[in-house]
Amino acid sequence: MLKIGVLASGRGSNFQAIIDEIETEILPASIEILIVDNPEAYAIERAKKHGIAYLYINPKNFPTKEAFYEKIRDELLLREVELVILAGFMRIVKKPLLDAFPNRIMNIHPALLPSFPGLHGQKQAVDYGVRISGCTVHFVDESVDSGPVIIQAAVPVHPDDTEETLSERILKLEHRIFPEAIRLYAEGRLKVEGRKVKILNYKLPDTYFTNPEIRQ
Template sequence: MSSPYRIAVFASGQGSNFQTMADASLSGSLGAEVVLLVCDKSQAPVVERARKAGVESYVFDPKAYARREDYEAEIAAELEKRNVDLVVLAGYMRLLTSVLVERYAGRMINVHPSLLPAFPGKNAIGQAWDYGVKLTGITVHFVDGGMDSGPVIAQQAVEITSEDTLDSLESKIHQAEQQLYPQVVSMFAKGLVRLEGRQVSIHNK
């Protein structure tokens, strides 16, 4: 019997997407095991979520290091110690350096709350709302070291109606994330995702 597919989740805040992954892992629907939470804020609610879910946490203080590369080297060691197959960014609020990006090229993904390449960077939901678009959504993409610039794996559209408020739009976006992101992780666990250049395809075995 092959060992379970192992993922690490990076998060900095509330951890709703972490919780979705952990719940799907426990139920068996994810097809993968959440083996580690990486967090840069010791008081973040996601740390308590990990404790309750029985997931190990690696919590660090970025200010204790001279360079980002220094703490990322320690993170890389923690990932390798646990034989992590896929790094899943879920509200991790730090740009990554080549220390992690290159080591996990093709094995590190992120979810962004817009239909990339529209509205990259911070406050994407607010950007879309202020611009007045009628359709936004979410994008799951590979991480390549740029600002939300990696190859797109999957997208899900979210309509903005005349009844929406910024709060209701944020709620719809988060619901879409919690639906699509675990599905993509499950595809990776099944070995269905192929990357060639910037083109990503899903292959049924």
């Protein structure tokens, strides 16, 4: 059983998706701790509802960002966490945590990386006028949304989309691929080789779609 720790800042809908997969025994993992940097994060209510331990760590109580992450690292190591999940954690992870969990921190981003990293990936996609967007699960490194890609999922961008409507469409896929990436890790099927993540025993379909559809 894979022991995971979750970091969150807000409503925690991806946190809930992971909980649901664990409770239905699709995902062979246990959530040892939820750590939040926001005392009003709704993720706390989700943790309470499901009997998951949670901890609020106020970054303002630490002299440096590194000290803040040292505290998070120590709390995760205390609980023997094996994989760290960023479920809407709105901070750039620093060296103390990265060094303690190399290629063992996962994040999900609402765009098809390397396109549109950083904040408001959905708005960036709409403003740029792309036809296809989506979401990416990746391992975390020292830069913003630049770590090795694990899984991606694509959605069409409609001509009348707003940041909100595109976000809603993408979020449905986030809830599917994030638990799947964790499951693959739990089963020992992810192998990082440089920038690439190999998925063992995983057959990819030879399908495609275009936007708009190509006339037959």
